[in-house]
Structure formats: structure tokens, C-alpha cells
Amino acid sequence: MEREHYDFFGSLMPYLDTRRYIQFLPVSGNLLPPPVPAITPVVELEVETVRALFKLEYLQPSGSFKDRGTFVTVAKLMEEGINEVVLDSSGNAALSMALYSLPAGIRVHIFVPSRAMPGKLSLIQRLGAVVHFTEGDRMEAHRRAVEFAEREGLTYVSHWLNPYFLEGTKLVAFEVYEQVEVPDYVLTPTGSGTLLLGLWKGFKELVKMGEIERLPVLVAVQASGYESLCERSSSKNRLADGIAIPEPPRLEEMKTALKETNGLCVSVTESETMEAWEWLKDIGFLVEPTSAVVLSALWKLVETGEIPDGSKVLLPLTGSGLKLTEGI
Ligand SMILES: Cc1ncc(COP(=O)(O)O)c(C=O)c1O
Structure with a gap:
């Protein structure tokens, strides 16, 4: 971590978990539930021609972001x-x-x-x-x-x-900024949009605070057959069950988030999800299929050249595969 980032959050925040950011949340902090979300690790790997930054959100107390x-x-x-x-x-x-x-x-x-x-x-x-x-x-x-x-x-x-939910998910942006600064692209599984909108909010707040100058390009990754931002496909991706949300109530905000960040939407099929899940599992990231869609999207965008070589790409891995007791 660079010194200047440490100064931003400063000695006011001694916690090495989400309580570190309590002054940026609309709660007093006097009454908090005992489980506290973790500051999750970011693992950098070279994937195809880009710097992929996997943020291990599946390590949270209940196994998801x-x-x-x-x-x-x-x-x-x-x-x-x-x-x-x-x-x-x-x-x-x-x-x-x-x-x-x-x-x-x-x-x-x-x-x-x-x-x-x-x-x-x-x-x-x-x-x-x-x-x-x-x-x-x-x-x-x-x-x-x-x-x-x-x-x-x-x-x-x-x-x-619920607006308080986005206050929590925005902290992914704060952490990422402290860990690896601003990525060029952020790929997120998107159903109702709580992570997409939280990231957008978090990065915008960092701009407003004068900490960063630009927003990353936000990429909403959706399950085929359930798309709300991409064109709706006829075949259904039933593996990515967490994002099977065809009519999210915050759709207009989600569209604005993409527009404001020059973002885009990518749709992922069931077989593409499975392929990405296998790849992640083979390198030791045991996630649920919903989370794997971001890797499929990365492969596609690198192949089409929409994500240029050398880009810094954040891929939150949102949910744990330890809950897959029924097998996939
Ligand atoms: C593991 C996982 N990832 C991503 C999402 C997508 O979140 P949202 O519906 O807020 O876009 C969900 C939603 O349930 C999920 O369970």
C-alpha cells in the first residue's frame, strides 16, 4: 500500500475489517452486529493478455459479498x-x-x-x-x-x-482503491445490480473526495435468458442462479451506471459459465457458478479486443462454492 493511501484513511481507522470505513457509512457505529465483513484479498494473475485482479469476496462470513x-x-x-x-x-x-x-x-x-x-x-x-x-x-x-x-x-x-445495502457494497471500491488503486475495468455478475451500483457509488465518492480522477469502466455480466441490460437470449443459463433476475427494480440506475462509465453488458451462457467455473476451480478459487461468469466475460472481451492488452481488470469473485452441496 502506498503511503498516501494510508494517509487518506489515516490513523482514525485502526480496524482491519469493514469497520475501517465506518465514518463513510450512514450508521453511528455504536451498535453493530458481531459478524463483520472482511477486507478481502486481491490476487493478481495474468489471464490472456491482461492483469486480472481477483477479489475474493467469497471469503466473507456467510460466503458472499x-x-x-x-x-x-x-x-x-x-x-x-x-x-x-x-x-x-x-x-x-x-x-x-x-x-x-x-x-x-x-x-x-x-x-x-x-x-x-x-x-x-x-x-x-x-x-x-x-x-x-x-x-x-x-x-x-x-x-x-x-x-x-x-x-x-x-x-x-x-x-x-434498500439504500443501506449499496452503502455496504460501495466499500468494495474503497478497499480496491487502497489495495490496487483504480482498475481500468470492473466485471461484475449483475442481477439486481447491488454490486454494480455499489461499485459505481464507491468510485464516484472517491472522485468526489478528490482521491481519484477517473471511474473504471463498469461491465455488467448477466446470465443468458435473464438479461435486463443486454439483449434477452432465448436459451436460459440456469447455473448462474444468483443473477436470474430479468426485471430488476433499479434497471434505470444500472443503465446510467454503464452509460456514465462507458460501460457495457456481456451475456454468458450455461456452458460458458461451466467452463469458467472449472478454470477457477483448477487454480484454487472455489466459487459458485454465478461468480464464474465474470471470467467468461473477460475471455470474450479480450478476444474481441474490447479490453486491450495490459489492462488492469477487477473481477470480484462474489460467492463461495462451499455451498454447492447438491453438486453441479
Ligand atoms: C454469488 C452472487 N454473485 C452476484 C450476485 C448478483 O448480485 P445482484 O443481484 O445484486 O446484482 C448474486 C445475487 O444474488 C450472487 O448471489
Whole structure:
């Protein structure tokens, strides 16, 4: 780390975890859940002709980057004294919320599509969350969760809309800046856009603080058949279940993020996802298929020349493969 970066965050922040950035978050910091997201390592490898920077987000306490948004959300709920909430999720956000809420004494209702991964679901139930199975897809789980929250007078905290979630995911940008400065490109799996938008927010805040001068090009990587930013394909990528979100509520913001950063969208098929997953596994990155899509996208963009030789490319590896108890 270069000295000048250390000075930016300075001696005010002694923590070597997410609490390091507490002064940049909309919470007091007096009430925080015991699990705290990690500052995740960045591993640099030469992939094809570029400098690939893999950020190991799957090392978070619940095994995904979702912990960042959950941490800020639960801290806010604790400050507000809210002890019962509703959300919808395909798995990781629910698991994260269940884990952070348990020690905070917050009761969690989770609406999941009945096809959600059984391994994740049994763990979520073991963590004491109330699981509501919904027939239909991920969008239907969202509609049912909103209805339930309204009917029962409970707080709806889904990461799809909750602003505190993006405050947490923006910290990926802060960390990356301290670790490797500004990348040229950032490739992120994109369903509802919480990581894409968090990164955009984080890098923009760094510009505003005068720390950096330019934003990286943001690349939204989506699953074929479920695209919202790229053109919708007919064949469905069912392996990348975390990004099977065809109608994300923040679509307009996601489009603006791409436009403002000269970004683009890349769609990845099921077989491409599998190939990338194998490659990552073979070099020791045990992630879930949803996370592997960024590598497929990198291969494509290097091949077409859209990412030039020598570029510095950030690839957050968002979710752990240790949850793949059903096999893939
Ligand atoms: C492992 C993993 N990566 C990426 C994403 C995409 O996040 P978002 O839907 O916020 O774009 C998800 C969403 O659940 C996920 O589980």
C-alpha cells in the first residue's frame, strides 16, 4: 500500500475489517452486529493478455459479498430498534441476512422461489429464519414478500430496493482503491445490480473526495435468458442462479451506471459459465457458478479486443462454492 493511501484513511481507522470505513457509512457505529465483513484479498494473475485482479469476496462470513450490504442494513435496524423484517432472495442475500440477524435478535421472513438451492435453504432455516416458499420464479418471490410485509405491517428490507445495502457494497471500491488503486475495468455478475451500483457509488465518492480522477469502466455480466441490460437470449443459463433476475427494480440506475462509465453488458451462457467455473476451480478459487461468469466475460472481451492488452481488470469473485452441496 502506498503511503498516501494510508494517509487518506489515516490513523482514525485502526480496524482491519469493514469497520475501517465506518465514518463513510450512514450508521453511528455504536451498535453493530458481531459478524463483520472482511477486507478481502486481491490476487493478481495474468489471464490472456491482461492483469486480472481477483477479489475474493467469497471469503466473507456467510460466503458472499452480500454480507457488506447486510452488515450496514442490520446495523441500521439495530439503531432503529426494528426486530422483525421481510425480504426475498434466491439464496445468498437470505443466508447473509439470517446470519447477521440471529445475534442481533431480529426475526427474518424470507421469500424464496421453490427452486432455490436446497443446501442454502436448509442452512437459512437452521439459522432461525422463517422461509416462505413461493411457486414461480424469483420475481414472484419478490411480489409475495412485498405483499406480506404490507399486510403484516413489517419492514421490507430486500437488497433490491434498500439504500443501506449499496452503502455496504460501495466499500468494495474503497478497499480496491487502497489495495490496487483504480482498475481500468470492473466485471461484475449483475442481477439486481447491488454490486454494480455499489461499485459505481464507491468510485464516484472517491472522485468526489478528490482521491481519484477517473471511474473504471463498469461491465455488467448477466446470465443468458435473464438479461435486463443486454439483449434477452432465448436459451436460459440456469447455473448462474444468483443473477436470474430479468426485471430488476433499479434497471434505470444500472443503465446510467454503464452509460456514465462507458460501460457495457456481456451475456454468458450455461456452458460458458461451466467452463469458467472449472478454470477457477483448477487454480484454487472455489466459487459458485454465478461468480464464474465474470471470467467468461473477460475471455470474450479480450478476444474481441474490447479490453486491450495490459489492462488492469477487477473481477470480484462474489460467492463461495462451499455451498454447492447438491453438486453441479
Ligand atoms: C454469488 C452472487 N454473485 C452476484 C450476485 C448478483 O448480485 P445482484 O443481484 O445484486 O446484482 C448474486 C445475487 O444474488 C450472487 O448471489
